[in-house]
Amino acid sequence: MSEHREEPLAARERRVVIVGAGMAGVQTAVALRELGWAGTVTVLGAEPHPPYDRPPLSKAVLLGKADGSAFEVDFALLGIDLQLGREATGLRPAEHLVDTASGPVPYDVLVIATGAEPVRLPGSEGLPNVHLLRTLDDAVRLRPVLAAQHDVVAVGAGWIGAEVATAAREAGCEVTVVEAADRVLAGALPAEVAARMAPWYAESGARLMLGARVTTVEDDAVVLADGTRLTAGAVVVGVGARAATGWLEGSGIALGDDRAVLADERLRTSLPGVY
Structure with missing residues (x-):
């Protein structure tokens, strides 16, 4: 630098x-x-x-x-x-x-x-039954959905998926969590640690489906790669976040391959006066 x-x-x-x-x-x-x-x-x-x-x-x-x-x-x-x-x-x-x-x-x-901002599920843009949970407004929009006890499909078994699943079950919803990886929290924790987290779902009464990749989101359902169709009054997407x-863009500031800002040990970026 x-x-x-x-x-x-x-x-x-x-x-x-x-x-x-x-x-x-x-x-x-x-x-x-x-x-x-x-x-x-x-x-x-x-x-x-x-x-x-x-x-x-x-x-x-x-x-x-x-x-x-x-x-x-x-x-x-x-x-x-x-x-x-x-x-x-x-x-x-x-x-x-x-x-x-x-x-x-x-x-x-x-x-x-x-x-960071949440990663959206391709093909789900504009669908009224698809929700993200990142902001206060997101939570406020999702609250009446849970109160109405809709069937909820959470896409992604990360932290958001776990939190939404337990909250939705507490609200009385039927919940299915689908995860493309073969374990929960695959991007956050080692396998031996994540394995201890999997029982959360069963204990809460949520159904957990691993190795389940979503191909299509419809107005009232989520369709998996193997053809399984899951009825969903609401779909909550928690498949990760990006910087x-x-x-x-165009500022000249150095970004990494993941589009995150690069900084040195003092949090200085490649631009003078920018941290």
């Missing part, structure tokens, strides 16, 4: 812009203030909701036991400019600008904290 050279500005005039209002972005903003950063701190959040914790979405929010999981942070007191509903659409490093639909945002130091870096 090359050394970062930035224009000498008075500390109180330096502008930090953090793109992403999730856990990483919020904690970065809070830490800057706690460590005495005197310049401005702006956090850009794509969603309209105040920053929140995601894990409760798959249980408390999904089952209607909570309406949200907002962080207990007083942004105004900390002097953090929180701009919600302002999604980054591009980066112009030569001009030190982050582009958004409502206009560019200038920065002296930029922090990328846009996290949300589409907005960095």
Whole structure:
């Protein structure tokens, strides 16, 4: 990595812009203030909701036991400019600008904290019965589906599949989990550890189908490669996530083969002043 050279500005005039209002972005903003950063701190959040914790979405929010999981942070007191509903659409490093639909945002130091976005199941776009579970709005849309006790097919036996299966069973739904791999949590844990997780499904009353590849999603069913047709009032897709870096296309920032941002041991990217 090359050394970062930035224009000498008075500390109180330096502008930090953090793109992403999730856990990483919020904690970065809070830490800057706690460590005495005197310049401005702006956090850009794509969603309209105040920053929140995601894990409760798959249980408390999904089952209607909570309406949200907002962080207990007083942004105004900390002097953090929180701009919600302002999604980054591009980066112009030569001009030190982050582009958004409502206009560019200038920065002296930029922090990328846009996290990941869920992988969609090919051919399922636009189907009203197909759901993702990543955001608060996703959980709110899925909550009445579970309350109505529809038959649920969860595609993917990863963390999302496990959480949705147990929550849906608690809500009284019939649940089938289909996984293309030969074991649960195949992309997250070694086989000997994942094997201990498989009983979760049976204990919850969910049906687990391994080595089952989805070929087609219909309005009321999921069709597998072997021709099996699973009735589904709702399909929840949890087949993984990828780095949300589409907005960095054309910026010159170095990305890995998985499209994630490359950084050194100090979290510096290939662009000066960008972390």
